[in-house]
Amino acid sequence: MTPKNWLKLFTSKNMKKTIEFAHKPFPFTKWRKLDFDQVEKLYIGEGNCCRCGCGGEYFEPDTETGRAKIWEAMEEIEKFHKAGKNIHSLDNFIFEIQISNEPDLVFCIYTKQ
16 A cells, blocks of 8 residues: 555545454453444553553544554554454453563553443
């Protein structure tokens, strides 16, 4: 995909992406289908801290940057699932993956309930 097409994709308010993945609300594994339209916000930042925003940044789908970051996070979740890695969840609406150990960095997707 060319950079021009990426720009067109992320400036569209009608972005469509659906992924399916297994996640672990401990101690069980569940399947979940996630549509781009269901994402409320995304946190990218430190994993071993609160989620108030002091250790990272929040992105929402109403901005071009937010849409691009959410798309990237969904792509990463899909890769994690295909690689058999753990996708942690809380109450089936918050999903988190650790994207790096040094520094401890996570993507945390919050979905609409």
